[in-house]
Amino acid sequence: MALDDRKRAFKVVGTRVPRPDGIDKVTGRALYGADMSAPGMLHGAILRSPHAHARIRAIDTSRAEALPGVKAVVTSADFCRAKHSFNQDALDHCMAREKALYDGHAVAAVAATSKSAARAALELIAVEYEVLPHVTEIEDALKPDAPVVQEDRRARNAPEGTHPNVTHVVSFGHGDLEAGFARADRVIERSFRTAATHQGYIEPHACLASVTPDGRGELWCCTQGHYYVRELCADFLGMDTSQLRVTASEIGGGFGGKTTVTIEPVALALSRKAGRPVKLVMSRDEVFRASGPTVSSWSDIKIGMTRDGRITAAQAMLRYQGGAFPCGTVELGAMSAFAAYDLEAVRADGINVMTNRPRQAAYRAPGAPMAIYAVESTVDELCQELGLDPLEVRLKNAARKGTKSAYGPTFDDIGLVATLEAAKAHPHYAAPLCPNQGRGLSCGFWFNFGGNTCVTLNLDADGTVGVTEGNPDIGGSRASISMMAAEELGIPYDKVRTIVADTASLGFNDVTDGSRVTFAVGLATIEAARDMIRKMCARVAKIWDIDEEAVIWEDGCARPAGPNAGDFEPMSIAEIAAIANKTGGPIAGHHEVNADGAGVSFGVHLVDVEVDPETGHTKILRYTVFQDAGKAVHPDYVEGQMQGGAVQGIGWALNEEYIYGEDGRLQNPGFLDYRIPVASDLPKIDTVILEIPNPGHPYGVRGVGETSIVPPLAALSNAVARAIGARLHELPMSPPRILQALKG
Amino acid sequence: MSRIHVRTTINGDAVEYLCEAGQSLLDVLRDDLGLTGTKEGCGTGDCGACSVLLDGRLVCSCLVLAAEADQRSVETVEGLADGDRLHPLQQKFLDHAALQCGICTPGFLVAARALLEKNPTPSETDVRYWLAGNLCRCTGYDKIVAAVMDAAAQMRKG
Numbered sequence: 064m065a066l067d068d069r070k071r072a073f074k075v076v077g078t079r080v081p082r083p084d085g086i087d088k089v090t091g092r093a094l095y096g097a098d099m100s101a102p103g104m105l106h107g108a109i110l111r112s113p114h115a116h117a118r119i120r121a122i123d124t125s126r127a128e129a130l131p132g133v134k135a136v137v138t139s140a141d142f143c144r145a146k147h148s149f150n151q152d153a154l155d156h157c158m159a160r161e162k163a164l165y166d167g168h169a170v171a172a173v174a175a176t177s178k179s180a181a182r183a184a185l186e187l188i189a190v191e192y193e194v195l196p197h198v199t200e201i202e203d204a205l206k207p208d209a210p211v212v213q214e215d216r217r218a219r220n221a222p223e224g225t226h227p228n229v230t231h232v233v234s235f236g237h238g239d240l241e242a243g244f245a246r247a248d249r250v251i252e253r254s255f256r257t258a259a260t261h262q263g264y265i266e267p268h269a270c271l272a273s274v275t276p277d278g279r280g281e282l283w284c285c286t287q288g289h290y291y292v293r294e295l296c297a298d299f300l301g302m303d304t305s306q307l308r309v310t311a312s313e314i315g316g317g318f319g320g321k322t323t324v325t326i327e328p329v330a331l332a333l334s335r336k337a338g339r340p341v342k343l344v345m346s347r348d349e350v351f352r353a354s355g356p357t358v359s360s361w362s363d364i365k366i367g368m369t370r371d372g373r374i375t376a377a378q379a380m381l382r383y384q385g386g387a388f389p390c391g392t393v394e395l396g397a398m399s400a401f402a403a404y405d406l407e408a409v410r411a412d413g414i415n416v417m418t419n420r421p422r423q424a425a426y427r428a429p430g431a432p433m434a435i436y437a438v439e440s441t442v443d444e445l446c447q448e449l450g451l452d453p454l455e456v457r458l459k460n461a462a463r464k465g466t467k468s469a470y471g472p473t474f475d476d477i478g479l480v481a482t483l484e485a486a487k488a489h490p491h492y493a494a495p496l497c498p499n500q501g502r503g504l505s506c507g508f509w510f511n512f513g514g515n516t517c518v519t520l521n522l523d524a525d526g527t528v529g530v531t532e533g534n535p536d537i538g539g540s541r542a543s544i545s546m547m548a549a550e551e552l553g554i555p556y557d558k559v560r561t562i563v564a565d566t567a568s569l570g571f572n573d574v575t576d577g578s579r580v581t582f583a584v585g586l587a588t589i590e591a592a593r594d595m596i597r598k599m600c601a602r603v604a605k606i607w608d609i610d611e612e613a614v615i616w617e618d619g620c621a622r623p624a625g626p627n628a629g630d631f632e633p634m635s636i637a638e639i640a641a642i643a644n645k646t647g648g649p650i651a652g653h654h655e656v657n658a659d660g661a662g663v664s665f666g667v668h669l670v671d672v673e674v675d676p677e678t679g680h681t682k683i684l685r686y687t688v689f690q691d692a693g694k695a696v697h698p699d700y701v702e703g704q705m706q707g708g709a710v711q712g713i714g715w716a717l718n719e720e721y722i723y724g725e726d727g728r729l730q731n732p733g734f735l736d737y738r739i740p741v742a743s744d745l746p747k748i749d750t751v752i753l754e755i756p757n758p759g760h761p762y763g764v765r766g767v768g769e770t771s772i773v774p775p776l777a778a779l780s781n782a783v784a785r786a787i788g789a790r791l792h793e794l795p796m797s798p799p800r801i802l803q804a805l806k807g
Numbered sequence: 808m809s810r811i812h813v814r815t816t817i818n819g820d821a822v823e824y825l826c827e828a829g830q831s832l833l834d835v836l837r838d839d840l841g842l843t844g845t846k847e848g849c850g851t852g853d854c855g856a857c858s859v860l861l862d863g864r865l866v867c868s869c870l871v872l873a874a875e876a877d878q879r880s881v882e883t884v885e886g887l888a889d890g891d892r893l894h895p896l897q898q899k900f901l902d903h904a905a906l907q908c909g910i911c912t913p914g915f916l917v918a919a920r921a922l923l924e925k926n927p928t929p930s931e932t933d934v935r936y937w938l939a940g941n942l943c944r945c946t947g948y949d950k951i952v953a954a955v956m957d958a959a960a961q962m963r964k965g
Contacts, residue, residue, distance in 0.1 A: 088909030089897040091844015091884040098843040315910025347849040538907035699904035710947035734853035742948040
């Protein structure tokens with residue numbers, strides 16, 4: 064669906080209206096995953112492996128079952144085999160089958176009449192483990208004698224002799240690398256490491272499941288995609304998809320981490336066995352140990368540059384680990400690594416390695432931050448060595464319309480150059496710095512996604528409009544969807560109400576991911592509104608007894624197209640709605656689409672830091688985010704995405720990491736030891752929204768949710784490098800590591 | 808297991824409940840009294856989502872035993888608004904788009920209320936340090952801090 068030809072003056076889009084779920088959320092009325100209860104409800108609890116890698120020889124649940132109050136105990140034997148291996152991995156992550164593959168892997172679950180009885184029952188389950196050697200780090204998992212995490216999962220396209228832990232081998236690029244490096248005045252090669260981080264949503268996974276003996280099920284859960292949850296759970300329980308209704312609760316943050324199932328199939332299995340509703344809520348410890356964090360990485364980058372700052376060739380070798388299951392995230396890393404650059408010779412290779420860690424889940428621009436961190440740090444080091452301005456070098460090499468991207472497609476209208484120019488012109492870039500201070504910048508990129516989308520608009524008898532969509536609202540999307548419906552229909556924002564439907568009430572919708580909702584659901588809403596307008600015009604044509612083509616829609620009213628159409632008073636949407644029963648019955652608009660044309664997104668971050676040479680502590684002095692939104696539908700929430708992503712990236716750069724002990728156990732599964740940024744760590748995060756319309760959306764909208772987490776890693780690293788005169792090649796840049804770098 | 812009889816005041820109303828000796832105030836609020844506005848993010852006092860006022864003092868209700876509320880006064884997010892009139896903090900959170908997912912919002916509102924009752928003229932730094940015990944993963948805190956500063960200014964005007 065293309066950008067509208069006419070230059071439109073927006074009336075609703077671009078304003079800062081109140082969000083429809085706001086009052087519920089400031090008064091405590093909004094219902095999240097753990098906030099729902101049901102009559103006769105039981106409480107579930109999950110027993111988790113204390114071993115990083117162990118064969119499960121036997122599970123004896125008899126003593127737990129005998130405990131008063133216990134109504135059901137389930138293990139992997141209570142689930143079907145999944146239809147596809149990818150789905151089977153999702154199930155095996157929820158409940159271990161033959162082996163426990165990581166510390167925290169679920170092995171059994173109970174449902175009991177109280178939380179305390181459920182917890183007591185866990186202690187009565189006897190699991191006989193055969194502890195196996197484990198591996199948690201990428202380097203170790205690639206060694207010839209490394210334990211094999213899962214047999215028969217090696218990538219089919221892997222060269223002979225590749226370690227069985229290598230599950231994916233990917234490669235992208237074009238041009239003659241050798242010739243490119245030969246043309247360079249300076250070529251450097253560097254290795255980088257990034258730690259695994261967790262999405263850190265404040266709401267732990269939670270659900271309420273109810274399965275009846277006739278095979279019907281109801282599931283209430285916090286998820287980014289309830290249709291996908293339904294598909295997986297129905298598969299694992301052998302249910303017909305239509306018989307399982309999933310309702311998405313309000314969601315307390317996801318960032319990609321709630322795009323799959325974690326506890327939902329377990330709650331359903333418990334409910335089915337007990338014959339009663341079961342609530343299951345993860346503890347924070349369980350969230351860290353057993354829901355998906357992001358990948359960790361070990362990457363080699365080689366870049367050649369001329370004296371005047373032109374990149375002649377660029378090469379990357381990315382190695383990611385995404386836990387105990389095959390994981391394709393490295394492909395997105397290899398595709399995005401050099402996306403910001405217009406390069407004649409480029410190649411990005413990647414492999415994924417299995418380790419004894421939890422199955423990774425998507426985390427905001429999955430795969431991109433670690434790859435682009437490595438590239439942007441190397442570019443910055445070349446700028447330092449050649450005495451070049453890092454922003455000018457980005458501009459000189461920036462991808463633009465017509466650039467053949469490093470991952471294949473040729474870019475259409477993109478906002479990178481405009482974003483870099485905005486950063487260059489901003490007072491932040493020229494502000495003076497003091498000793499121990501440094502300024503860093505980095506570009507960021509994300510593909511964005513469209514996907515399967517289905518939207519219905521219902522015209523009510525009083526002329527107000529209900530929008531029914533199927534994507535959980537993570538950060539204000541109901542507001543932006545209502546705004547686009549109001550804009551298109553020509554009615555006030557407060558005459559529209561958008562709800563997120565359950566899986567039985569609307570056709571399939573892809574998960575809320577890929578920054579797709581404002582783009583794809585917005586697009587489908589606009590089309591559904593146009594469908595409704597066509598129907599309203601047809602009704603009016605019938606009343607006026609003229610051709611349908613002779614009726615047009617303008618400012619919320621049907622009007623004659625011109626003097627030849629006849630002389631009629633405009634009919635408002637309320638007037639049309641009031642007599643709909645006499646003109647053909649209810650009026651609704653509908654649209655379904657598998658949307659493409661999402662339009663890639665670029666951002667540039669500028670940061671000033673001060674490093675304390677005594678303690679190695681990094682203080683952020685000033686931070687500015689520049690990002691192309693295509694068209695900012697609700698600027699408050701666009702800014703919110705830019706600020707929130709930046710701060711998650713700051714945490715990744717400075718503090719956050721999964722730390723495993725030699726025993727293969729996670730050492731820091733709590734917010735005290737896994738420290739995410741708090742308000743006092745941060746200055747104001749300034750934002751500059753650029754609007755370079757996306758040719759693939761009628762209003763020019765691009766997704767904005769993910770790009771903002773990409774640049775902070777390198778921006779911070781580049782700032783620290785300039786502040787202390789030494790470069791770290793590993794994240795997080797915790798104070799001990801900075802002190803080490805200062806010592807040389 | 809015998810249960811403990813507690814008489815307390817919650818958001819100005821007299822409330823009685825029976826609790827287990829090991830049960831947290833948070834669990835009783837949420838599971839027994841239906842006051843699910845108070846959220847559990849960690850259960851270890853690290854995230855602040857379960858913030859309530861106990862005799863006017865800001866506490867993590869996950870670290871308070873339900874039995875400890877006996878003969879005391881508890882205030883939660885549900886008690887912030889005066890009927891259909893939002894508290895200035897609630898209104899400013901909406902005006903400044905200070906929430907995205909909203910799960911941390913009740914805790915921030917209760918914590919910010921405690922701050923403004925103690926210090927009606929906080930600096931931005933005061934606000935950032937006072938709220939350092941409340942985690943938000945969506946917003947980067949910027950709009951939250953702005954909302955609290957703006958609410959303070961409005962409350963000073965009366």
